[in-house]
Amino acid sequence: MSNVVHILTRRPLDERLGTSVRPGECLVCFLRRMVGAQECLGSFTWAEHYRRSRAPRAVALERRLRSEGAACDCEVPGRVWRLSGSLLVRDPASGLLVEPAAAPRCSATRPASTKPCDNWSLARDLAL
Ligand SMILES: [Zn+2]
Ligand SMILES: [Zn+2]
Known part of the structure; x- marks a missing residue:
């Protein structure tokens, strides 16, 4: 059971969340992929999902992201972290x-x- 529900439909996100973190995928690539392919749900829904599936002991993750200047998932890739220059086109x-x-x-x-x-x-x- 999960208490994570879609903010608009109130339907459980489990189906979309279930397999969403790829093996070895880092937090910021995951957030960029989720916010691009799905949507920003406000707050740190995707970051929290990542934490629970990959790094359950990183309980201060959301606080750290806020202190780095992000207010929600979509501000982590782009505002806090930028693609390294060698990857830009x-x-x-x-x-x-x-x-x-x-x-x-x-x-x-x-x-x-x-x-x-x-x-x-x-x-x-x-x-x-
Ligand atoms: Zn990555
Ligand atoms: Zn957002």
Whole structure:
């Protein structure tokens, strides 16, 4: 049984959540995939799901994400963590470096870690 329900339909998310974390997938790649393919449900629904299935002892995860500047799942990839520069592609129209349309493959983390993989850099460390 799960107490996680869809915020609008109130239907259990178990079917969508069940197999959603890929083996070795890091938190930030997972959130980017979920928020892109599904939707942001507000708050840290997906992060909490990741924590429960991969890193149950990381009980301070949500507090840490908030202190890093995210208010919900969709702000973790993009606002707190940015794709590393080597993964960006040049947009032919603007000439700017942008995130590729297809998410890069997760380069994987240790089990039970809530750290992102090498694909991501802390936004505040990227001097733009
Ligand atoms: Zn959001
Ligand atoms: Zn990753």
